[in-house]
Amino acid sequence: VLTSRTLDRATGASVLLKMESFQRAGSFKFRGAYSRISLMTPEELRRGVVAYSSGNHAQAVALAASIRRTAAVIVMPEDAPPEKAEATRAYGAEVVTYDRYSQNRAEIGQHLADERGLTLVPPYDDLEVMAGQGTAALELVEDEGPVDVLITPVSGGGLIAGCGMAARSANASTRVIGVEPEDGDDTRRSLAEGRRVRLDEVPRTIADGLAVDTPGELTFPVNREQLESVIAVSDADLVDAMAFLYERCKVVVEPSGAAGVAALLTGRVPHVAGRRVGVIVSGGNVAADRFASLISGRTAPAGLD
Amino acid sequence: VLTSRTLDRATGASVLLKMESFQRAGSFKFRGAYSRISLMTPEELRRGVVAYSSGNHAQAVALAASIRRTAAVIVMPEDAPPEKAEATRAYGAEVVTYDRYSQNRAEIGQHLADERGLTLVPPYDDLEVMAGQGTAALELVEDEGPVDVLITPVSGGGLIAGCGMAARSANASTRVIGVEPEDGDDTRRSLAEGRRVRLDEVPRTIADGLAVDTPGELTFPVNREQLESVIAVSDADLVDAMAFLYERCKVVVEPSGAAGVAALLTGRVPHVAGRRVGVIVSGGNVAADRFASLISGRTAPAGLD
Numbered sequence: 182v183l184t185s186r187t188l189d190r191a192t193g194a195s196v197l198l199k200m201e202s203f204q205r206a207g208s209f210k211f212r213g214a215y216s217r218i219s220l221m222t223p224e225e226l227r228r229g230v231v232a233y234s235s236g237n238h239a240q241a242v243a244l245a246a247s248i249r250r251t252a253a254v255i256v257m258p259e260d261a262p263p264e265k266a267e268a269t270r271a272y273g274a275e276v277v278t279y280d281r282y283s284q285n286r287a288e289i290g291q292h293l294a295d296e297r298g299l300t301l302v303p304p305y306d307d308l309e310v311m312a313g314q315g316t317a318a319l320e321l322v323e324d325e326g327p328v329d330v331l332i333t334p335v336s337g338g339g340l341i342a343g344c345g346m347a348a349r350s351a352n353a354s355t356r357v358i359g360v361e362p363e364d365g366d367d368t369r370r371s372l373a374e375g376r377r378v379r380l381d382e383v384p385r386t387i388a389d390g391l392a393v394d395t396p397g398e399l400t401f402p403v404n405r406e407q408l409e410s411v412i413a414v415s416d417a418d419l420v421d422a423m424a425f426l427y428e429r430c431k432v433v434v435e436p437s438g439a440a441g442v443a444a445l446l447t448g449r450v451p452h453v454a455g456r457r458v459g460v461i462v463s464g465g466n467v468a469a470d471r472f473a474s475l476i477s478g479r480t481a482p483a484g485l486d
Numbered sequence: 487v488l489t490s491r492t493l494d495r496a497t498g499a500s501v502l503l504k505m506e507s508f509q510r511a512g513s514f515k516f517r518g519a520y521s522r523i524s525l526m527t528p529e530e531l532r533r534g535v536v537a538y539s540s541g542n543h544a545q546a547v548a549l550a551a552s553i554r555r556t557a558a559v560i561v562m563p564e565d566a567p568p569e570k571a572e573a574t575r576a577y578g579a580e581v582v583t584y585d586r587y588s589q590n591r592a593e594i595g596q597h598l599a600d601e602r603g604l605t606l607v608p609p610y611d612d613l614e615v616m617a618g619q620g621t622a623a624l625e626l627v628e629d630e631g632p633v634d635v636l637i638t639p640v641s642g643g644g645l646i647a648g649c650g651m652a653a654r655s656a657n658a659s660t661r662v663i664g665v666e667p668e669d670g671d672d673t674r675r676s677l678a679e680g681r682r683v684r685l686d687e688v689p690r691t692i693a694d695g696l697a698v699d700t701p702g703e704l705t706f707p708v709n710r711e712q713l714e715s716v717i718a719v720s721d722a723d724l725v726d727a728m729a730f731l732y733e734r735c736k737v738v739v740e741p742s743g744a745a746g747v748a749a750l751l752t753g754r755v756p757h758v759a760g761r762r763v764g765v766i767v768s769g770g771n772v773a774a775d776r777f778a779s780l781i782s783g784r785t786a787p788a789g790l791d
Contacts, residue, residue: 183508202736203488424774431507431770433736465736469729473778 182325187429192445193454197328199321202434202465206272208390209317209340209463210241210304216313217302218245226251231299233286235261236390237464238304243272254299256289264468305339306397315343319350321459327352328459332450334440335359335368335411336391338400344461345407358450359404359411360440362386362419368396368404369411377401387416387475390437390464412450418443424476426462435467436475487630492734497750498759502633504626507739507770511577513695514622514645514768515546515609521618522607523550531556536604538591540566541695542769543609548577559604561594569773610644611702620648624655626764632657633764637755639745640664640673640716641696643705649766650712663755664709664716665745667691667724673701673709674716682706692721692780695742695769717755723748729781731767740772741780 183198201209218230229252232242239255246253255269259278266276279289294301303310317340318331331348333341338359345357361369365384371377379395386392396404414422419436422443426434434442441460444450450458467475488503506514523535534557537547544560551558560574564583571581584594599606608615622645623636636653638646643664650662666674670689676682684700691697701709719727724741727748731739739747746765749755755763772780 186510200736207736427738427774427777431505431512431738433732433738469732469781472732473782476774477778 182321183430183432185429188425188442188445192458194330194445194456194458196445196458196460197321197325198430198442199317199459199461200432201317201461201463202432202438204464206237206240206244207464207466208237208241208438209314209461210237211245212316213305213307213310213313213339213343214238214241214302215245215248216316217307217309218242218249218251220309221249221251221300225300228298228300229253230302231256231290231293231297232302232304233257233290234304235265237466239265239269239274240272242302243269243274247273254293254297256286256293258286262468305337306399307339308399311339311343311400311403313343314340315347317461318344318459319347321461322348322351325459327457328355329456330356330358330450330453330458331461332358332360332441332444332458333461334388334391334437334463335361336393336437337397338368338404339397340461340463341408342400342403346403348459349407356409357407358409358444360444361411361413362388362391362440363413363415365392365394366411366413367394368401369413371396371401372405372408372411375405386436388419388437388440390435391440412444414440414443414447414449418447420475422446427476433465433467433472434462435464438462438464487626488735488737490734493730493747493750497763499635499750499761499763501750501763501765502626502630503735503747504622504764504766505737506622506766506768507737507743509769511542511545511549512769512771513542513546513743514619514766515542516550517621518610518612518615518618518644518648519543519546519607520550520553521621522612522614523547523554523556525614526554526556526605530605533603533605534558535607536561536595536598536602537607537609538562538595539609540570542771544570544574544579545577547607548574548579552578559598559602561591561598563591567773610642611704613704616644616648616705616708618648619645620652622766623649623764624652626766627653627656630764632762633660634761635661635663635755635758635763636766637663637665637746637749637763638766639693639696639742639768640666641698641742642702643673643709644702645766645768646713647705647708651708653764654712661714662712663714663749665749666716666718667693667696667745668718668720670697670699671716671718672699673706674718676701676706677710677713677716680710691741693724693742693745695740696745717749719745719748719752719754723752725780727751732781738770738772738777739767740769743767743769
């Protein structure tokens with residue numbers, strides 16, 4: 182957990198940043214994957230797991246599987262950045278590629294699961310994965326005490342579902358607020374309509390981890406109950422927040438991970454002054470070149486206070 | 487204090503990274519400045535302080551002075567990066583510039599001190615500054631227990647003098663090892679000759695914080711007693727270490743701050759396997775553009791484990 186005097190001054194709040202960028206495999210995804218794999222039977226572990234992801238979930242499952250000594254097959258688009266496939270293989274996983282314009286990754290995953298008897302580890306739409314991801318907030322409130330407001334990024338909704346429940350177990354009146362990219366605000370729209378909405382197009386945003394077009398089947402009912410609201414931020418807001426975290430906190434955060442801080446810095450989170458605000462900074466996996474090109478051109482102040 | 491499984495595997499050691507990049511004003515310099523200013527009499531505080539620095543010491547003194555409600559005058563070269571002067575002014579200090587090709591900053595500082603009755607806060611050559619800087623290692627051993635080896639960057643020698651004494655107060659047999667840039671190895675040479683050596687030229691290195699040409703008068707006797715050795719690293723070693731800390735620890739560290747990790751990663755620190763090794767990561771003040779240009783072009787693995 183990191184704090185920043187500058188962030189506190191800017192918001193009037195007492196902000197606690199739970200740095201999941203420091204988590205194993207670089208994001209909160211490890212929590213859900215490990216949690217799910219830990220519940221497998223010895224027979225299931227002998228056969229292995231399968232997951233589809235081009236992002237943080239891939240490495241999280243690969244690492245969790247290697248720790249539990251079970252085989253992992255990860256389904257990735259063939260045009261995913263080579264270093265992602267490499268990193269996943271480095272954890273001992275088998276990478277199966279597909280053409281994302283003509284093939285459906287869920288079908289491929291299910292086919293592999295059926296054919297080889299593998300256990301599918303979903304990225305969010307699974308109760309055990311949601312509970313595992315919620316341990317990020319559980320640790321936050323265990324270490325720092327209950328919070329008045331909890332802010333997390335929203336993709337399929339697993340992180341905020343689990344974290345919201347964990348934070349509210351410590352303080353039932355914790356306000357749970359999600360953050361989505363403007364172009365990928367499926368959960369915000371779904372909450373407004375009271376049902377799961379699917380966006381017409383795949384969201385275009387630098388927050389690759391949040392580019393989901395519809396809320397999860399299992400996560401949405403939980404989030405409909407407990408979310409106060411979902412705030413949308415632009416790509417420019419995300420870059421501002423990444424630069425702020427670079428300059429003022431000296432940490433590397435990926436675009437998705439900066440969502441909560443972006444929402445706070447734009448002043449769009451209501452009633453935070455004088456409150457204890459927990460923010461899940463969900464991950465730090467961003468290639469050096471990309472990070473450099475995103476934050477470059479900014480004048481960094483020479484220090485933090 | 488951060489740890490990294492990858493760093494532990496690479497070295498065989500248990501490495502504890504004391505992140506002074508997270509310190510107020512972004513480097514360990516705040517500790518010495520605050521410590522020195524705290525000892526001033528009410529009469530001295532009414533008059534103020536003066537310091538000469540174009541780097542981290544400038545902001546550290548400006549911030550410490552503002553906290554103790556005393557005026558600060560910082561002497562800086564007129565060609566220092568504008569954001570450094572700005573950051574220093576933002577802490578409430580007066581910035582006095584000089585031409586570093588024709589004027590001597592120590593003389594200007596002394597002149598201001600005499601003329602205005604200001605207290606000079608030296609960057610390292612002062613017992614109270616050394617002691618204050620040593621609290622970095624004191625906190626490390628208080629939080630994590632004694633270490634077998636302590637590694638810190640060496641500039642004027644204040645940090646390693648104070649930190650070495652603090653680490654050895656917890657474990658008298660702690661081996662204290664310094665790191666200098668290859669082109670600025672004045673302390674290494676001085677230790678070899680048994681007397682303070684001055685380099686012929688001002689060191690050229692990306693580690694601006696370590697570009698000192700001779701050890702301090704007060705620091706050197708302390709360091710001659712307690713240092714096992716000083717290891718020299720190249721600019722390329724420093725960039726490798728910055729990239730490692732970016733990729734594996736998701737933190738932003740300035741070139742000087744990466745010196746200890748650079749020494750470890752090059753394998754030049756003897757007998758670390760199986761040992762508890764404390765490393766002072768001294769600061770994180772590096773402008774975004776510079777950081778980007780230094781680490782850019784590298785393939786970042788997609789995660790940490």
